[in-house]
Amino acid sequence: HMxxxxxxxxxxxxxxxxxxxxxxxxxxxxxxAFCLKIGMTVREQLLSFLSKSDDxxxxxxxxxxxxxxxxRIVSQSSVTGTQFLQAVGCAISRKLEKNNEIVYVxxxxxxxxxxxxxxxxxxxxxxxxxxxxxxxxxxxxxxTHKSIQNADxxxxxxxxxxxxxxxxxxxxxFFETNLAFKEATExxxxxxxxxxxxxxxxxxxxxxxSDDQRKYRTEKELINDxxxxxxxxxxKECLKQKFISLEEFENIDKxxxxxxxxxxxxxxxxxxxxxxxxxxxxxxxDYSLVESDINYISKNKIVMVDxxxxxxDEEMSFNDKMIIYGQDIADPKGGVFTATxxxxxxxxxxxxxxxxxxxxxxxxxxxxxxxxxxKPVIEIQFADYIWTAMMQIRNEVVTMRYRSNNIWNCPLVIxxxxxxxxxxxxxxSQSIDGYFMHMPxxxxxxxxxxxxxKGLLKMACRMRDPVIFMEHKHLYRQGYASTEEPDKDYVLxxxxxxxxxxxxxxxxxxxxxxVQKSLEAIxxxxxxxxxxxxxxxxxxxxxxxxxxxSIKKTGKVLVAHEDNITxxxxxxxxxxxxxxxxxxxxxxxxxxxxxxxxxxxxxxxEDEILPQTDDISNKIIELMEY
Numbered sequence: 001h002m003x004x005x006x007x008x009x010x011x012x013x014x015x016x017x018x019x020x021x022x023x024x025x026x027x028x029x030x031x032x033a034f035c036l037k038i039g040m041t042v043r044e045q046l047l048s049f050l051s052k053s054d055d056x057x058x059x060x061x062x063x064x065x066x067x068x069x070x071x072r073i074v075s076q077s078s079v080t081g082t083q084f085l086q087a088v089g090c091a092i093s094r095k096l097e098k099n100n101e102i103v104y105v106x107x108x109x110x111x112x113x114x115x116x117x118x119x120x121x122x123x124x125x126x127x128x129x130x131x132x133x134x135x136x137x138x139x140x141x142x143x144t145h146k147s148i149q150n151a152d153x154x155x156x157x158x159x160x161x162x163x164x165x166x167x168x169x170x171x172x173x174f175f176e177t178n179l180a181f182k183e184a185t186e187x188x189x190x191x192x193x194x195x196x197x198x199x200x201x202x203x204x205x206x207x208x209x210s211d212d213q214r215k216y217r218t219e220k221e222l223i224n225d226x227x228x229x230x231x232x233x234x235x236k237e238c239l240k241q242k243f244i245s246l247e248e249f250e251n252i253d254k255x256x257x258x259x260x261x262x263x264x265x266x267x268x269x270x271x272x273x274x275x276x277x278x279x280x281x282x283x284x285x286d287y288s289l290v291e292s293d294i295n296y297i298s299k300n301k302i303v304m305v306d307x308x309x310x311x312x313d314e315e316m317s318f319n320d321k322m323i324i325y326g327q328d329i330a331d332p333k334g335g336v337f338t339a340t341x342x343x344x345x346x347x348x349x350x351x352x353x354x355x356x357x358x359x360x361x362x363x364x365x366x367x368x369x370x371x372x373x374x375k376p377v378i379e380i381q382f383a384d385y386i387w388t389a390m391m392q393i394r395n396e397v398v399t400m401r402y403r404s405n406n407i408w409n410c411p412l413v414i415x416x417x418x419x420x421x422x423x424x425x426x427x428x429s430q431s432i433d434g435y436f437m438h439m440p441x442x443x444x445x446x447x448x449x450x451x452x453x454k455g456l457l458k459m460a461c462r463m464r465d466p467v468i469f470m471e472h473k474h475l476y477r478q479g480y481a482s483t484e485e486p487d488k489d490y491v492l493x494x495x496x497x498x499x500x501x502x503x504x505x506x507x508x509x510x511x512x513x514x515v516q517k518s519l520e521a522i523x524x525x526x527x528x529x530x531x532x533x534x535x536x537x538x539x540x541x542x543x544x545x546x547x548x549x550s551i552k553k554t555g556k557v558l559v560a561h562e563d564n565i566t567x568x569x570x571x572x573x574x575x576x577x578x579x580x581x582x583x584x585x586x587x588x589x590x591x592x593x594x595x596x597x598x599x600x601x602x603x604x605x606e607d608e609i610l611p612q613t614d615d616i617s618n619k620i621i622e623l624m625e626y
Contacts, residue, residue, distance in 0.1 A: 001049065002064045003205030004032040007136050009230030010171035010199035012037050013178035014134055017185040018104060024090045024372070025073045026083040026105040029064040030136065034106070039071045042260065046267035058405040059273035067404050074371050075404035079395045080107065081114030084133070085361055086396070088120045089368025089376075091129035091194070096350060096374075102188040103368075106134040109198075110141020112154050116391075119361045121196070125161035126356075130188035132181070133196045136171065138203035143216040155198045163193035171199030172230040202228040281406040282440050284464040289493045294451070296484040305476035307450035307485060308339050308415075308457055312377060314488045315461040316347050319375055322461060323351050326362055326379030326415075330354045336381055337417060337476055359389040366412045367396055376412045377461060383416040383470070384430040397466050398441030413460045414468045418446075419513060419562055420594075420610050421474040425601035428473075431563035431594070436468055437539055437572055443494050444539040446470040448515040451483040452537055455492025462491065472512045480516050495541035499550070503532035506624060507550045509573060510560040511536040514592075514611065518560055521616035529624055539569060547573075548581055555586035556623050560616055565593035587626040592619055 004011065007030055015037035018025070027034055032045065047054040049063040056067045057075070067075035074090070076083060087105035094101045111117060112135060124131050135154050139146050150157065155168040165187055167180040177199055184195035202225045206213040213222070226232075238244050302310070316322050324340060330353055334341030344352035355362050359380055366376035380386045386393075393414070400410040420429035436444050443465055447453040453471065460467040475481040500515065501522065508518050508531060515535045522531050532550050536542065551557050557577060559570035570591040577589055592611045599609050 001209040002029045004030050005204040006138060006172070006202035006225070006229065008033040009174040009234065010136055010177045010201050013174050014104065014181045016178060017181040020071050023072065023101050024094070024103045025071070026087040026103070027066050027073060027076060028083065028107045030108065031066065031106055032064065035066050035073060038073065040066070040068055042263045043267060046263055047270060050267055052267060053271045053273045055405060055407065057403055058277070060403050060405060067407060069407045075400060075408045077395055077399065077403065079391060080111040081116040082364060082392055082396050083107070084116050084120035085364025085392070086368040087131050088124045088129060089365030090372055091124065091131035092127065092365060093369050093372040093374050095129050100189045101130070102185060103131040104134065105131060106136060108141060109135055109137040109139070109146050109154055110144065110149050113149050116360055116364060119356070119358050121158055121161050121164060123356060123361055123365065124194040125164040128163045128191065128193035130191070131194045132184050132188060133194065135196065135198045136201050137198055138201050140203055140207070142207045142211065158196050165193065165195040167195065167197040169197065169199055171201035172228050172233055174230065174234055204229060281402050284401065284409065287463050287494065289495060291493055291496060292489060292491050294490050295487045297487050299484060301482040302450050302485040303477045303482045304450040304453050305337055305339050307454040308471065309341060310485065311454040311457040312340065312343060313346070315458055316343065316351065319461065321373060322375040322377060323369060324377045325353050325355045327355055327357055327381045329379050335379065337473065340379070359385055360392055363389040363392040363397065363414065367392065367410055370410045370412045371408055375461060377415065378412065379415045381417070382428055383418040383432045384427045386416060386432065394439060398439055402441060409464055410466055411464045412466050416468060416470055417473045418470045419472040419474060420599045420606060421513060423601060423603050423606060426598040429599035433470060433539055433561070434563045434568045437569050441466065443467045443541070444470065445494065445537070446511045446539055447537060448475065448512055448535050449481045449483050451486050452492060454486055455490050456537065459491040459493060470512070474513050494538045495543055497534050497536045497543035497546045499532065500535050501531060501533040503530040504553050505530045506556040506558065506620060507532045507534060507554045508558050508560055509534050509536060509547060511539065512562060514560045514562055517611070517613050518616055520613045521620060524613065524617050525620060529620065531620065542573070544576065544580065547577065551577065551581045552584045555584060558590045558592065558619055558623055560592040560611065562594055562611060564596055565591060566596050568593045587623055590619055590623050592616055
């Protein structure tokens with residue numbers, strides 16, 4: 001349990017200025033009073049507190065992780081700070097809609113130590129979006145006092161952002177706080193930009209039911225805090241002004257207590273979640289596995305990077321809710337690899353635009369856009385720099401559908417140039433497929449040629465689930481990866497691998513740049529072996545049926561990938577083969593991958609670390625001789 005006592009006045013003061021079901025809300029775990037005033041019922045909150053079966057999360061979330069689709073309370077997680085950038089993304093969509101809707105996001109003062117808070121203030125202020133940041137300052141982040149958290153007050157730290165209006169209010173004074181929110185909401189609705197309201201409140205209860213604040217606070221402090229109880233202060237002021245009598249207050253208290261007792265009894269009687277449904281709603285499971293007919297525009301071949309560009313162009317025309325952004329992606333540059341060249345000129349800077357140089361900002365805002373119905377297709381300039389966005393990806397993007405019991409979804413597309421063989425050194429050569437295969441809730445594409453890249457990206461733009469689209473930089477302009485270009489109606493389903501070469505001696509399972517290296521290895525061996533080569537095309541889902549049928553025929557299998565050999569994607573694929581195809585195997589499952597080392601800059605050193613054609617051919621011989 002996370003008590004809201006001491007925060008009620010500030011929260012009610014804020015909620016009274018909002019429009020439930022019209023405005024958008026990203027509350028934090030202590031916003032119980034705020035959510036009640038927005039329209040959640042006591043019973044709805046109790047079902048969540050008691051982890052009962054309900055529509056909001058069906059026992060999947062801890063208490064105080066608020067979510068309500070009709071009231072536009074977006075599903076919240078346990079992570080502190082990720083909601084700020086999501087709220088900014090939501091506010092970007094409201095500004096695009098020009099509908100006077102605003103966005104509320106809240107947190108405690110401790111969370112302002114998170115970089116996402118400052119990234120959110122920066123983007124919101126620069127873009128003048130209609131978002132109100134509510135920082136409820138009760139001085140303690142669990143046991144850590146704000147004097148240790150921050151170099152100055154939150155109000156002072158935010159002084160450098162243009163277009164940001166700031167308020168520092170006595171949060172236990174309902175009237176003072178309500179006045180600040182009235183001004184901030186009016187300002188936001190008129191398009192004047194964001195506001196930051198710091199409400200100085202008091203935490204009358206421990207951080208949570210697992211905490212004992214007597215361990216780190218003095219008895220005198222706790223007694224003084226009770227003197228700032230906003231409910232007691234409001235009651236005294238009302239009695240002083242003779243708005244209401246003490247007897248009337250006592251009657252109200254009795255009615256509330258009786259109502260709460262009834263609600264508790266009702267909630268305890270409700271059903272627990274059905275354990276058979278615990279694994280549902282990780283994905284939407286509504287995509288087609290039927291590959292559309294492929295008709296080529298012309299016999300002239302197209303390189304992969306241009307196929308990706310054309311795919312985005314066609315999907316932008318197909319879906320007016322699709323938005324593309326990232327670092328340097330707007331014209332005249334059009335991306336460091338020119339994948340987005342010409343798109344901002346064609347569709348305008350509202351739909352195709354440059355982002356700040358901040359990966360967490362890019363992904364976090366995309367979440368906020370996606371929950372409002374937009375289709376953000378974002379670019380992480382180099383996959384090597386995706387790591388600052390991992391909190392948003394791992395704890396927000398991939399869990400949104402699951403944790404909200406299929407109420408909210410987050411169907412964004414993350415384009416990520418990956419891989420080596422370009423002399424890019426340690427920080428422009430990384431493979432990330434092994435990390436993301438371990439992450440339920442996000443699909444993974446990894447094409448090896450232009451036609452597949454176009455079909456897979458177009459499908460990603462139409463799916464109702466998040467996708468990370470891995471584009472190997474070495475393949476962007478390679479002649480061997482170029483193909484004839486499919487027309488605008490071609491989409492390639494996820495989970496459909498392709499047999500590149502048929503054979504019955506050995507199966508090679510691979511993807512991305514390793515497809516070509518495997519072809520070269522097979523060619524170097526001449527006609528000695530009859531090898532079947534499979535291009536997976538997507539790593540989640542995997543085409544298990546095609547793999548199984550191939551191994552039934554060949555009896556031997558080699559998994560070739562560029563990622564590290566240890567805990568690489570080949571380890572998981574090998575484990576699946578061992579479980580599902582063991583009786584068909586005539587030899588050990590073998591793997592090829594990069595050595596367990598960063599990828600160095602010098603080409604001679606890079607060749608030593610990354611798998612080469614000879615490595616594959618030698619492993620084929622070893623396996624065939626087993």
